[in-house]
Amino acid sequence: METPPRREESVRAVRRALDLLATINASRGATVPELVRDSGIPRPTVLRLLATLAEAGYVLRSPQGRRWEVTPRVARLASGFNFDTWLAATSAPILVDLLGKVGWPSDVMMLGGTEIHVRASNRPQCGVAIEADFHGMRSPLAQSASGRAYLAWCPEVERRRLLALCVPRAQERAVLRELEATRRRGYGLRDASLKPPVGAIAVPVMLGASVACVLDLVFLPRVEPVERIAARCLAPLREAALALSGAFAKLHAVGPDAHPTDDPSIAPGQRHADP
Missing domain, CATH: 3.30.450.40 (GAF domain)
Structure with a gap:
């Protein structure tokens, strides 16, 4: 049976995903090298997080295939903000x-x-x-x-x-x-x-x-x-x-x-x- 991730690792993964999403949003779209540079997250982790965020519908790759951008779904994250x-x-x-x-x-x-x-x-x-x-x-x-x-x-x-x-x-x-x-x-x-x-x-x-x-x-x-x-x-x-x-x-x-x-x-x- 697969061992669940430790609590510290889970929290760090969530934080990194949110940081990456914020970086993409602030830059109005970015390439993988730019995200690695601006977020400080290692490239393999950036690729995994991008795949996860894309699967969840929060980011997508541009038609040219180089830049990652946020989708309208991110607006839901702020809909309850007062x-x-x-x-x-x-x-x-x-x-x-x-x-x-x-x-x-x-x-x-x-x-x-x-x-x-x-x-x-x-x-x-x-x-x-x-x-x-x-x-x-x-x-x-x-x-x-x-x-x-x-x-x-x-x-x-x-x-x-x-x-x-x-x-x-x-x-x-x-x-x-x-x-x-x-x-x-x-x-x-x-x-x-x-x-x-x-x-x-x-x-x-x-x-x-x-x-x-x-x-x-x-x-x-x-x-x-x-x-x-x-x-x-x-x-x-x-x-x-x-x-x-x-x-x-x-x-x-x-x-x-x-x-x-x-x-x-x-x-x-x-x-x-x-x-």
Whole structure:
């Protein structure tokens, strides 16, 4: 009678199959030599895994016979994925830790059309009641701290497209100046004319060269001015943003070359200095 594989071997085989499937998906198709190189899996194992994945209907060989590609069946693997649940579970410990360090509430903000929306927050855990009805709250891109952080660090093509949609032509030059100031400063700053009269600073959460989301910190300027907030809270805010960036990189299987080793909101000369 055939001896069943040990538990450790079975788990490793499943992990390798999933890693190989992710590699094929990320590369939009690959040859066997490319898969061996990119996955680090030995060629004989790659061939066996490809045969198994093809038999299961998750990959197929191109008509030319050289490249392997995923099939529509892979979409079933993500059909039960709930992004909001993942974001809430992933960001919760990061936000709670941040709250303990700075004492002011923070939100995870994501782009939605020409506005930026609250998608997760530690406000329920914060003793300072700032806009308690924050669920689904939206902020303008060109005036909010989060919107400015998004625009300042998103790719140029995306920035131009968004500005054309949400900023009148006559105001575009002033907005571009503010975005340049945002990059020099290292964080987005809320326009003081926005209502209600609260303060906010924000930093980007990067996914490669793109902005996955933005992490803000909301405060009361009459209690603590923005200069003191930046000096005291910017470093922990950036640390939290990098932690979120790492989580997004794992979710999207971003390669090592795009891993968030540096925060783009920190100027090169500031990387080892206090904010």
